[in-house]
Amino acid sequence: KNEVEQSxxxxxxxxxxxxxxxxxYSVGISALHWLQQHPGGGIVSLxxxxxxxxxxxxxxxxxxxxxxxxxxxxxASHPRDSAVYICAAGGSQGNLIFGKGTKLSVKx
Amino acid sequence: xxGVTQTPKFRILKIGQSMTLQCTQDMNHNxxxxxxxxxxxxxxxxxxxxxxxxxxxxxxxxxxxxSRSTTEDFPLRLELAAPSQTSVYFCASSLQGARAFFxxxxxxxxx
Numbered sequence: 001k002n003e004v005e006q007s008x009x010x011x012x013x014x015x016x017x018x019x020x021x022x023x024x025y026s027v028g029i030s031a032l033h034w035l036q037q038h039p040g041g042g043i044v045s046l047x048x049x050x051x052x053x054x055x056x057x058x059x060x061x062x063x064x065x066x067x068x069x070x071x072x073x074x075x076a077s078h079p080r081d082s083a084v085y086i087c088a089a090g091g092s093q094g095n096l097i098f099g100k101g102t103k104l105s106v107k108x
Numbered sequence: 109x110x111g112v113t114q115t116p117k118f119r120i121l122k123i124g125q126s127m128t129l130q131c132t133q134d135m136n137h138n139x140x141x142x143x144x145x146x147x148x149x150x151x152x153x154x155x156x157x158x159x160x161x162x163x164x165x166x167x168x169x170x171x172x173x174x175s176r177s178t179t180e181d182f183p184l185r186l187e188l189a190a191p192s193q194t195s196v197y198f199c200a201s202s203l204q205g206a207r208a209f210f211x212x213x214x215x216x217x218x219x
Contacts, residue, residue, distance in 0.1 A: 004150065033207065043198060043210040086150070093158060094139045094202050095166060098150035 003027045004089050006099035013106050019074040021102045023087030031090040032063050032070045036083045037101065046072070048090070077106045110134050114199050114211035121189040121218045129184040129214050131199030137209070139202045140182040141166075142174065144195040145213075151198060157182055158204075189218045 004025045013019050025032070034047040047054050047061040049070070054061050058077075063070040074081055084103050088096035115130045133140065138159045143151040153166030157176040171193055173185040182201075186193060196215050202208040 002150075030205070035210075041196065041213050041215075043200075043213075045207040045209065048207040088151075093156060093164075094204060094206075094208070095141060095153050095156050096143075096151070096208065098143075098152075100148065100150045 002099070003097050004087055004099040006085075006087050006102050008102060009100065010103045011105070013077050013104070015078060015106055015108050017077050017106075019077050019081075019104065019106075021072045021085050021087075021104070023070045023072070023099060025068050025070075025087075025089045025097075027089050027091075027097060029089045030092050032061075033088040033090055033096060034061050034070070034072050035086040035088060037086060038083050043086070046085075074104075079106045079108050082106050112199055112201050112209050112211040114197075114214050116214060117212065118215045119217070121186075121216065123189060123191065123218060125189050126185070126187050127189070127216075129186070129197055129199075129216075131182045131184065131211060132180050133182075133199075133201040133209070134180065135201060135209065136179060137201035137203050138179065139204060139208075140176065141200045141202075141208070142172070142182070142184045143198045143200065144168065145198060146195050154184065154197075186216075191218050194218045 060073040084101040086101045087099040141156045142154040155174040199211040200208040
């Protein structure tokens, strides 16, 4: 069993839909990271959270420490949101244990 | 502000050759990391460094070496390249307890 599990692996949505990507982890963490990998390959950090909820624009990330679960939500999805979204468990040295990613495709 | 810069972007190596992947950051981050990404798999940590002169092994260090002589630079050395090292390599950096910044990646093929 992987230490960081994401679901779903693939997700296709229509423009405007509300999207949820889930992440469960089995290791102790100092923080939970959400990252976005563009089709060109570059990786961008979206959120780093250790409790509660964070919001940036149309993106919302939540974490439940007791249940070892986090979710990434995208409201009013747009084709430019199409990317791979990666959940990663952050260790005490800042090193990350990554999930395999969720490939999101938003159709116009 | 360039962030994290990796060179080269692409490279083809023959089996048994050696090369160095360069990584430099201009954000004065003390933590630096090398990851590899294989198709269908999550990124895996190869080596990391918490400051100049300090390096440590990650999950998949075999076949690689690193050094950290300055805060800015964290080169990854491949000795005796093997087909199993065909991958996309990412360098990242961060301050302690802060989010990571990633380079654009190096796509390496060993033939």
